[in-house]
Amino acid sequence: MAVPTGDRAVVLGGSMAGLLAARVLADTYRDVVIVERDDMSPGAEARRGVPQGRHVHGLLARGQQILDELFPGFTEDAVAAGIPTGDLGELRWYFNGRRLRPSTTGLVCVSATRPLLESRVRARVAEIQNVTFTDLHDIVGPVTDDARTTVTGVRVRSRRPGAEERVLEADLVVDATGRASRTPVWLEELGYARPEEERIQIDLSYTTRRFRLPDPSVLHGDLSINPVSSPSHPRGAFLSRIEDGLIVVSLTGVLGDSAPAELEGFLAWTKTLPVSDIHDVLQDAEPVGDGTVFRYPASVRRRYEQLDRFPGRFLVLGDAACSFNPVYGQGMTVSALEALVLRTHLRRGPVPDPAAFLGDIARVVDVPWDFSAGADLGFPEVEGRRTAKVRMGGAYMARLQAAAVHDGEVTGTFMKVAGLVEPPQALMSPRMMFRVMRGSRQSRPALVAS
Incomplete structure (x- = not known):
């Protein structure tokens, strides 16, 4: 570990983005404080601050690699603890109702599950001696110097009845409070402009239930079954083996469509999926607990990097900067990539330049945002500007997914790009374009007009 050169950094928010930011800050600061409104005591229950926490979550391949880098042995320990793992390209993927070749x-x-994954990251962060958790505290707002050009701390208040507001002084404050971040409001109150926002209104719903299988062989050894939503088949689902010998099933609807949470309606809805695999698996499954519903209205990207002015000693990352449609599983991995960007900036000095940092994380966000926003704009009912790049990208992706039905090499490259391990250019190499054009001709009926 590096020798700390700063005094105190305060991280607002104790979810994955905040935990990973704290991990890299601990190499530079003598004292790192994580402020969180939820209870952060040991346990793996879904938190109020993560409303999607009970539903199927995806940690993309690059995110898994970064967790192993920041917390050596993380995946090995997870396997030893009984958490199922598998090869991303060998899962049972369906696009446009057709299975990709593994x-x-x-x-x-x-x-x-998200609560378990987050709890294991939190436990590793808690082992770092110079990191402390201040949970069950509301974040009131930043404190600045008289000129309002530099953030010098944050006002917080315990959620205990009668508690008074207090100030945590800091050399650096990082907002990782998620999509409900109040930074745009704080900036306006301090005399700065609010960032412009890009919104893709998808009106997504997740309806999730857990089950126990009397005969796990019904999965044929598969870790996951994923008929992905598409314009040709808007209803989708994710079935995953999870800890404790259970499976979790999340049914996805878009544009206001939503599966029922009660068991009979949930099972009936699985019959409307483009393939019968999930319905077949659940025939004799034993339900565990009640169903839950989560609604996600829109993906939101806040363009902080375009602001002319921004207070010093203050950074924004994670969902507070860009909140992705969760169906693509990008959020945790993008937060991990942003933590690496933060680490790079901290190596130059304990107080990163906000403009440079926000510009660098914007470049991290560009690829996953283009991927998810482009896929959502494939639904004709979704409002948004469809540039020539978006239209061409959608048409090529339709061909690529059709080719992957027959060509495992196309599947593998697609998964590496979707997993943020390889750049999008890997899908556009002459060799790959040849395979896509050849393979898509075999699947012409599966192609969907963009």
Whole structure:
């Protein structure tokens, strides 16, 4: 570990983005404080601050690699603890109602519930001596110097009845409070402009239930079954083996469509999926607990990097900067990539330049945002500007997914790009374009007009 050069950094928010930011800050600061409104005591229950926590979560391959880098042995420990893992390319993927040919990629899929995954990261962060958790505290707002050009701390208040507001002084404050971040409001109150926002209104719903299988062989050894939503088949689902010998099933609807949470309606809805695999698996499954519903109205990207002015000693990352449609599983991995960007900036000095940092994380966000926003704009009912790049990208992806039905190499490359391990250019190499054009001709009926 590096020798700390700063005094105190305060991280607002104790979810994955905040935990990973704290991990890298601990190499530079003598004292790192994580402020969180929820209870952060040991346990693996879904938190109020993570409303999607009970539903199927995806940690993309690059995210898994970064967790192993920041917390050596993380995946090995997860496997030892009984968390199922598998090869990302060997999962049962369906696009446009057709199964992609499996491919061995070497990319690890860690199939844990969000609360369990987060709790294991939190436990590793808690082992760092100079990191402390201040949970069950509301974040009131930043404190600045008289000129309002530099953030010098944050006002917080315990959620205990009668508690008074207090100030945590800091050399650096990092907002990782998620999509409900109040930074745009704080900036306006301090005399700064609010960032412009890009919104893709998808009106997604997740309806999730857990089950126990009397005969796990019904899965045929598969870790996950994923008929993915598409314009030709808007209803989708994710079935994953998770800890404790259970499976979790999340049914996805878009544009206001939503599966019922009660068991009979839930099972009936699985019959409307483009393939029968999930319905077949659940025939004799034993329900565990009640169903839950989560609604996600829109993906939101806040363009902080375009602001002319921004207070010093203050950074924004994670969902507070860009909140992705969760169906693509990008959020945790993008937060991990942003933590690496933060580490790079901290190596130059304990107080990163906000403009440079926000510009660098914007470049991290560009690829996953283009991927998810482009896929959502494939639904004709979704409002948004469809540039020539978006239209061409959608048409090519339709061909690529059709080709992957027959060609495992196309599947493997697609998974590496979707997993943020390889750049999008890997899908556009002459060799790959040839395979896509050749393979898509075999699947012409599956192609969907963009």
